[in-house]
Amino acid sequence: MADTGEFGLIARVTARLPGGRACLLGPGDDAAVVAAPDGRVAASTDVLVEGRHFRRDWSSARDVGHRAAAANLADIAAMGAVPTALLVAFCAPPNLDVRWAEELADGLAAEAALVDASVVGGDMSASPTLTIAVTALGDLGGRAPVVRSGARPGDVVAVNGRLGFAAAGYTVLSRGFRTPKLLVEAFRRPEVPYFAGPEAARFGATSMIDISDGLLADLGHIAAASDVVIDVQRELFTVPGQIRDAALALSVNPFDWILGGGDDHALAATFPADVALPAGWVVIGTVSDGPAGVTVDGRPYRGAGGWDHFK
Structure with a gap:
């Protein structure tokens, strides 16, 4: 990149970024x-740091691009909004x-195109640590945002999308395997149910969150913001065959993933x-009164509960 220079690199990168609607x-x-069009903009920022969020020997540059975009686009969808644009800050040796x-x-660009969004700008800098920071923007389409503080006793808890697959993949890679x-x-590349967020908003979702740090940890944010108890019931989950087999082979409790x-x-x-749930949503628990928190089958969960960057 030193040979190409900052402005040469900007020209080469922006030529690969088509505009969205x-x-x-x-x-x-x-x-x-x-x-x-709504007059309001949903906005979110996330950052990926080499060695902390990705490794170049595990993931291609294109994989990292998909992950960086997905982490932010998912946050916009979790507000019930439709993603429109990304801004990217790129720091590299x-x-x-x-x-x-x-x-x-x-x-x-490829991940943004899944929701007809686009990378519209950003910044570049030299840095000893490869870092990608992305800001996503979204359109609420005239609806109120679906916030974390809206859960009410008597609600059901539901999920849309895959759970445990990325965590299992991380464990596989960390053990030195590739299958x-x-x-x-x-x-390497999450499959995010982007359109399920705005649809959930239309169906009356009372709260919503993107599961980036772990289901229990992220439900904990809803429980704290709403001052409720969320109980997750394991019998409502189907453990996919490949997760079950990998967990057995690696001596891991699949529910930790x-x-x-x-x-x-x-x-x-x-x-x-x-409320009749939209297609793709699966009920996994209930909301009730009580000291704010998350339980599994009525009890505190003893396994891994989620990710915290500073622990």
Whole structure:
């Protein structure tokens, strides 16, 4: 990248970033212009740091681009909004191969295109640590945002998307293996149910969250914000065959992945009990009165509960 230079790199990367429906003015000026038909903008930021969130010997640059975009787009979907645009800050060592940055841009663009969003701008800097920081914007479409503080006693808890796959893939990679491919690929590139977020909002979801740090940890945010007890019932889960087999082979409790694993970016939401849930949502628990917290089968969970960057 030192040979290409900052502005040469910007030109090469932005050439790979097509505009989406909401992009009125893309890269090339001091700021982009993004349509906001609703008059409000949902916004979220997330960061990926090499050695903390990804390893180049585990994931390609394109994989990292998909993950970086997905982590932010999922947050927008969890508010009940439709993602419209991404801003990307890219910090890298000068000796990084310029092709890595180009392939990162390809991954970002491809993931954004799944929701007809686009990368509209950002910044670059030299840094000893490879870091990608992404800000996502979204359109609420005239609806109120679905916040964490809306869960009410009597609601049901439901999820949409895969749980435990990325965590299982991480464990597989950390043990030095590259198979099962399904689990490893789930860690490299999450499959996010983006459109389930706005649909849940239309069906009356009372609260919602993106599962990035683990189901129990993230439900804990809803429980704390809503001042309720959320009880998750294991009998309501189906343990996928490849997760069950991998857990047996690696001597892991599969529920440690399902309940405590993050990075699948599934969505969890609460709904009134009398609401017919939209397709793809599966009930996994209930909401009740009591000291705010999350239980499993009525008791505190003794296994891994989720991820905390500073622990």
